[in-house]
Amino acid sequence: MGLSRKEPFLLLLGVSALLLGGSAGSSSHSLRYFATIVSEPGQEVPQFFSVGYVDDQQFVSYDAKAKRRVPAVPWIRKVDKDDPQYWERNSQIVWNTEQVFRGSLVNNARYYNQSGGSHTWQQMYGCELRGDGSKGGYRQFAYDGRDYISFDKETLTYTAADVPAQNTKRKWEAEPAIAQGRKVYLEEICIEWLQRYLDYGKESLLRTDKPEVKVTRKEDYDGMETLICRVGGFYPKEIDITWTKDGEVWMQDVFHGLVSPNSDGTYYTWRSVMVDPKESERYKCHVEHDGLPNPVDVAWEEPDSNLGIIIGCVVGVLLLIGVMAGIYFKKRQDGYKAAAASDQGSNSSGTGTAVPI
Structure with missing residues (x-):
């Protein structure tokens, strides 16, 4: 079965690629591109996918049938005015990447002595602007979901993950001009475009949504209890959550959930x-977060007792019943009196009949 376009690219990457997938820290921003090609038995043409992210927001994708880079968010259309050739130029770059990837699948199958079967070749590259003002850049590749080779922009060399990858390492390092071009891209061009994208999408990318913090409690079977700190509705994704005991960081018997997206673009997570x-x-x-002017410390609190409210409601209901009963019986009494007078009058005339109340 082929891969759906909606399947997460990160699930196919190697271990170190996953580690590089997030932003570097608080107030940091990243520009990342992912490209994947998949070959499967009986499939004549491998499936190719390519997406781009600013921070955790996808802003471009690739239509393989139309051979076009396409927008994924409205704010990227602002580039049309500043750079009319943007879509044509990037579409050509991604199409070229697809052709190179097809050759890489063939080469890697030869390096690993493989014939047939399903195989994937992937690339992840990008740059970051960190909260402390420093910059970073990376380019790495994975084959069949495992690390294959990565680029070291400081030494202009490549690190092979295994023996077959040494073939690619020798081939690429034989062309130092390509390595130099990749270094320039990661340290200069990529950073320049990241800053431009942040300006285009600043309403959503540079906003801060304050986290909501709530601590709940549940009893455990062994006489212990678990305190759960639920944190939600925050943006950006980077957040620092710890449990403290008497003001000191406490790490024993602490568990945490993943930082996950909400449908409105914010995030939620938990620590117990x-x-x-x-x-x-x-x-x-x-909890520490860019949306908070100062860190917050939240403890579990015993819920307010509802006994007073319950008693008040019961008394109110009883009073209401008493009033309604008084009105009802008064009406009954008045009715009987009217009926008695009517009966007497009718009987004395001999011409009328008592009318039921």
């Missing part, structure tokens, strides 16, 4: 800690 119920008040959830 197992504690002795007698000491639960000593623990606090410490």
